[in-house]
Amino acid sequence: MSEIRTVGVIGAGQMGGGIAQVAAVAGFETVVFDAFEGAVGKCRALHDKLLARAVDKGKMTQSEVDNARKRLSYASSLDALRNADIVIEAVVEDPQVKKDLFKQVLGLVSGHAILASNTSSISITELATAVGDAAPRFIGMHFFNPVPVMQLVEVINGLATGPDTTERTIALARAMGKTPLPANDRPGFVSNRVLMPMINEAFYAWMEGVAEPEDIDGIMKLGCNFPMGPLRLADFIGLDTCVHIMEVLAEGLNNPRYRACPLLKQLVTAGRLGDKTGRGVYEYPAK
Ligand code: 3HC
16 A cells, blocks of 8 residues: 655645645645636635644644645646645536546556545546546545534545555545545435535525524524534535535436525525625625
8 A cells, every 4th residue: 555645636725725734734745736826825825824823822833834834835737746646636516627637637646646536526436437447546535614623524435446545545534633434426425415405405494484594593503503504504615516516416316305495596696605705695794
């Protein structure tokens, strides 16, 4: 079993940036790539802020942060991932975009490198078709937002994923301080099969006037001990992502009960995507 020393991350957004930060802090050489120069700059600035906060709070020493920083590099060319022992993709939830990227990555990395997708619901077996004979090295490694805080990594084997790939991925997740748990390659895996219909139902409750958003969220927070109510969580995840996951569930499970709530879809049509656009169910003026 070849050891993972260098972690490559594709996508410097919220998820990719979080994965890269956790990997570097855990001691891995880490390269984070994004085709958009602006995204790389934003990611670096966020790392600076979060790592400085970790020192202020006494969670890391300054020298630990300095060492993590030395292990972290940022790239706007995919070529920088050449030496990665695992490449974790965290880009937009579009199967074609992901497949195109994996095809390119396959031509760069060594024959032992793991190809992992952080997809929230797209079939791992389908994505693995992009890499042909390398499908045994393809796996789902699903992190949760915010990555530095959330404990879980959902590990999803595709039909062809090899045992060595699963073992190395589980070992990496543990080395990153996470708890890996397995899920089969079915629509939404476990996390979004269970979470997303609950969020969708909260939109139906709002649409049907069962209660106002603040009260729906308050009831679920205080009554079920959720850290965020389902509507606040939808804003945090991104309403467009929620619609996308519901569509994957509806199509993959061929059941109308997974249809995205019309109100949720309407907010997306209006460009109200949640935290990232400054307005979703709620308003976030600072963003
Ligand atoms: N990055 C890094 N750290 C962060 C962070 C971020 N973006 N946001 C918050 N934190 C840290 C804070 O620094 C703080 O750390 P500390 O304990 O060392 O002080 C800690 O998290 C708690 O933060 P706050 O005190 O500011 O706020 P809260 O107590 O309200 O916690 C929260 C914020 C951790 C986001 C909490 O509300 C929560 O757990 N919410 C639910 C999140 C969740 O369900 N995520 C999963 C989404 S589903 C998903 O990702 C899958 C996808 O496929 C859809």
